[in-house]
Amino acid sequence: MRGAPAELTLSLLCHLSHLRATRVTSVDASAPARHVWLSGAQAEICLQREAHLAWLKRGFTSLPPNFAGLDASRPWFVFWIAHAMEVLGDFDDHWAPKVASFLSHCQDPTGGFAGGPSQLPHLAPTYAAVSALMVAGTEEAYQVVDRAAMYDFLMRMKSPEGGFKMHDEGETDMRGCYCAIAVASMLHILTDELMEGIPEYICRCQTWEGGIAGEEGLEAHGGYSYCGLATLCIAGKADALDLHGFLKWAVHKQMTHEGGFQGRANKLVDSCYSFWQGAIFPLLHEAFRQGGSEKVPLPKDHCWFAPEPLQMYLLLACQHPAGGLRDKPNKSADFYHTCYALSGMAVSQYDVSNHTPLLGDLGNLLERTDARSDQRKKKPSTLVSKDATFSSWHYY
Ligand SMILES: [Zn+2]
Numbered sequence: 001m002r003g004a005p006a007e008l009t010l011s012l013l014c015h016l017s018h019l020r021a022t023r024v025t026s027v028d029a030s031a032p033a034r035h036v037w038l039s040g041a042q043a044e045i046c047l048q049r050e051a052h053l054a055w056l057k058r059g060f061t062s063l064p065p066n067f068a069g070l071d072a073s074r075p076w077f078v079f080w081i082a083h084a085m086e087v088l089g090d091f092d093d094h095w096a097p098k099v100a101s102f103l104s105h106c107q108d109p110t111g112g113f114a115g116g117p118s119q120l121p122h123l124a125p126t127y128a129a130v131s132a133l134m135v136a137g138t139e140e141a142y143q144v145v146d147r148a149a150m151y152d153f154l155m156r157m158k159s160p161e162g163g164f165k166m167h168d169e170g171e172t173d174m175r176g177c178y179c180a181i182a183v184a185s186m187l188h189i190l191t192d193e194l195m196e197g198i199p200e201y202i203c204r205c206q207t208w209e210g211g212i213a214g215e216e217g218l219e220a221h222g223g224y225s226y227c228g229l230a231t232l233c234i235a236g237k238a239d240a241l242d243l244h245g246f247l248k249w250a251v252h253k254q255m256t257h258e259g260g261f262q263g264r265a266n267k268l269v270d271s272c273y274s275f276w277q278g279a280i281f282p283l284l285h286e287a288f289r290q291g292g293s294e295k296v297p298l299p300k301d302h303c304w305f306a307p308e309p310l311q312m313y314l315l316l317a318c319q320h321p322a323g324g325l326r327d328k329p330n331k332s333a334d335f336y337h338t339c340y341a342l343s344g345m346a347v348s349q350y351d352v353s354n355h356t357p358l359l360g361d362l363g364n365l366l367e368r369t370d371a372r373s374d375q376r377k378k379k380p381s382t383l384v385s386k387d388a389t390f391s392s393w394h395y396y
Contacts, residue, residue, distance in 0.1 A: 045311075046364065047319075048319050052088060052319075053085065056085050059335055073115050073125065074106065096137065097138075099136040105117040108153070110152070112153035113125050113130070134392045166179075173214045173224070175223075177201065180194070186392055203241060204216045206228070206242060209249050211246065220264060223276045225250070226279055238291070250277060250284065251304055259308075259310050259312050261273035271340070271341035272336065274344025274347075274348070284304070285298060301353045305348075312359055315364070342366060349365060
């Protein structure tokens, strides 16, 4: 990651020098206003919603020739764009038939989805495709998936060490656990047979730092930590982990200067970790609850991280003027970072209380994602909107 720390620092300092302390917007008028350390110039802290939507819609219609090298990731583009539009509150129904039609051509007759038509079925595009179909949210979209073949595919991907292979003869890592179990949860085909050995495998990948690594013996990492914890939250088994160690690791990944998250120790802040790290906190809240919240005094008005500085980093440093969001200043906007930066911002705007810690005015408020599982109501921990989650659970 050749970053632009000097430019990033300069960018933030320039903005900060124009800001003065005031209050942050609270959506709940009855809730006490929350003091934050900036926002006198809140008009400057503005989500460029229309620019992002226009850029996303252009991407949904066609991609330039230099994307040809990503021909094996096509369901991912559908998901990144559809979910970003959903979080921005503007996934129009007319996109749903197009999503269902294209993804139906990526489904393999033996189960699972490939990165493109006639390619090898793979767990990563399978997760992306099923998630995008949930976003589409129509009966036509739900009917695309051959659930019996999908179950066979997921069982075929189970590996002897407890996790899931990404594809036939492929690698086994933490992504496989999350992709397989999230898909099974979204499609209502999650069984004890599928979950067998998973908690033990994930616990073996929790490192001395507290987070979860991609594979046993490697370094704790934000993306794999989210995948491992979310998998266990879906199954209601998150208390198998050392949750205190996990929390201690996670809180040190939000950088005090930039406000954003790094993915692992000694790395630069990157906007995609706004979701991979930021969504860990509501999951940890749920994990402690699953373990018996009477054992742990859970905070009632925060989720252990600072939402306003995170939103400041995303809104001031990561929005590209031409639309889309980027990893950090001096980078180009891309669909992956747009999806996960917006998802992380959405997670940070809804905490465990009735407060909505929102930086700027109500125009910056995003739709709520389903990063927080709630086993009491049998809802999964997946990355689609709460409305999409409700609809799919009703259908299947
Ligand atoms: Zn990134």
